[in-house]
Amino acid sequence: MTAPILRPDGLCQVGFIVKDIEASARKYAETFGLPKPPIIQTPGFEKAKTTVAGTPSEATAKLAFFRMGQLTIELIEPDEKPSVWRDFLDKNGEGVHHIAFHVDDTNATENALAKYGIKTEQQGLYTDASGMYTYVDSTAQLGVMVELLESFPKA
Amino acid sequence: MRPIEGLGDKVLVQVCVIVDDADKYAKRYAEIFGIDIPEVHVTAGHDETNATYFGDPTEAKARIYHWHFGNVGFEILQPLGPESVWQDWLDEHGPSVHHVAFRVTDTNGVAREFIERGYPISQQGFFTGRFANGGHTGMYTYLETEADLGTTVELLEHYDPNGEVR
Numbered sequence: 001m002t003a004p005i006l007r008p009d010g011l012c013q014v015g016f017i018v019k020d021i022e023a024s025a026r027k028y029a030e031t032f033g034l035p036k037p038p039i040i041q042t043p044g045f046e047k048a049k050t051t052v053a054g055t056p057s058e059a060t061a062k063l064a065f066f067r068m069g070q071l072t073i074e075l076i077e078p079d080e081k082p083s084v085w086r087d088f089l090d091k092n093g094e095g096v097h098h099i100a101f102h103v104d105d106t107n108a109t110e111n112a113l114a115k116y117g118i119k120t121e122q123q124g125l126y127t128d129a130s131g132m133y134t135y136v137d138s139t140a141q142l143g144v145m146v147e148l149l150e151s152f153p154k155a
Numbered sequence: 156m157r158p159i160e161g162l163g164d165k166v167l168v169q170v171c172v173i174v175d176d177a178d179k180y181a182k183r184y185a186e187i188f189g190i191d192i193p194e195v196h197v198t199a200g201h202d203e204t205n206a207t208y209f210g211d212p213t214e215a216k217a218r219i220y221h222w223h224f225g226n227v228g229f230e231i232l233q234p235l236g237p238e239s240v241w242q243d244w245l246d247e248h249g250p251s252v253h254h255v256a257f258r259v260t261d262t263n264g265v266a267r268e269f270i271e272r273g274y275p276i277s278q279q280g281f282f283t284g285r286f287a288n289g290g291h292t293g294m295y296t297y298l299e300t301e302a303d304l305g306t307t308v309e310l311l312e313h314y315d316p317n318g319e320v321r
Contacts, residue, residue, distance in 0.1 A: 004189025009225035014170060014255060016305040027303050031272070032165055033158025069166030070226045071255075075305075096252035096306050099170060116187065141183050143172040143231070143250035 005112040006101050006146070013072045013100035015147065017088045021077035024094075025064040028073065037064045042127050050124035052083055057122075059083035074100075084122045084135045084145070098135060100147035106134050109148055116141055159268045163258035168311065169228035173244050173253040177233035180250070181220040184231065193220055197235070199283040206280030208238045213278075215239030228256070240278045240297050240307070254297065256309035262296055265310055269298045277307070290320035 018024040021039055029036040040063040042048055050057045059081040066073040076097065078085035088097050103109045110120050113136055122135045131151040138146045174180045177195065185192045196219040198204065201212050208215060216235040221228060232253070234241035244253050259265045266276055277299045281291040293313040300308045314321055 005187045008188045008190060008222060008229070011170075011224040011227055011229065014167075014252070014306075018305065024303075024305070030156060031159055031304065032162065033160075034165065069164070069168070071167040071170070073167075092248070094305050095248075095301070099252070113187070116183070139250070142187070143174045143180055144252050 005109060006103070010101040010103065011099060012070065012102055012149065013074050013098075013147070014096060015074040015076060015098040015100060016095065017085055017092075017097045018075050018077050018094050019089065021062045021064055021075055024075050024077075028064075028066055028075070032066070032068075034066050034068075037066060039064050040127055042124075047129070048124040048127070050083075050122070052122045054120075057081065057083065059086065061085050063127075096144070098145040098147045100133075100149050103148045103150050106132060106148055106150045110134065110136065113138070118142075118146075121145075156272070159265065159272070161259055161261055161265045161268075162310075166257070167227065167255050168258050169230060169254075169256035169309070170224075170252060171230040171232055171254050171256070171309075172250065173232050173234065173241055173248075174250040175233065175245060177218045177220055177231050180231050184220075184222070188222075188224075190222055193222065195220060196283070203283055204280035206278065208240070208278050210276075211238075213238040215242065215278075217241055244307075252306065254307035254309045256295075256311050259310045259312050262294060262310050262312045266296055266298065269300070269308070274298045274300045274303070274308070286314075286316045286320075288316075288320050290314065290316075292316075 042060045044058045045056050060079050062077040064075040118136050118138045121137045125132050134148040181192050198216045200214045206213050215238050218233040220231045277297045279296045282293045296310040298308045
């Protein structure tokens, strides 16, 4: 038995696309009695090294996170530039965009998923450059887009 | 407005993906996550579940595969027949995440708080299967929270096998 491509217990996040992150974050905080989190503005290409379909991109988003046990709720308000986030909002409106899994080796995971026809759509560094994210288009195979989250070893 | 109380320590316990062919998707999940395909769970009809869809009895059933992804239940659900929020979701959105769930101990009390906030119950029913004493094992409730929270919230209440027979 070879090692699985994704570890089930690596499930850590449900990501939502929203139109107005202030309003959505307030609604989540009020409904569930959670502290209103800071709104994080992701940086442009120079810092985030964002690529969309392999091409460098200036797309950014505003993010807010709510920890709810093993799962964190991530709210994402995209800007107008093409990205998986903007794409989803234009096509589907607000809703669940992805589920995320921790991975140890993004490249190896991408290569293994490619054998199932699951390809990388967008990639970039965390806002603080402590790790990287990768969205793969697994909708046809898994019924949902998967995000790979890799934390870099601390130097 | 004060927050909703009684939502199992604010811990999400389940994610459900609605699909058009549970067997096909279960096979893919098994391959990619290196997990076994569990025995499929087919829910029972109204006789057993007392399921209601917008308040009216429904015979809607579902074909479900369930795994534990760490501490989170991960469910693949294929609707079987009309008059269910599951079929409505599949028809409108195609295969995609349908709900996240919280564990509760007082479904009626928690549901009332959602209703007061403008999130009515869309579908509700007992779990399929019974305790040795003949009582139901628990119940599920879907709230119409999509517009504000981006997804359906489900309440899951597991009854005490040694408690009141319901």
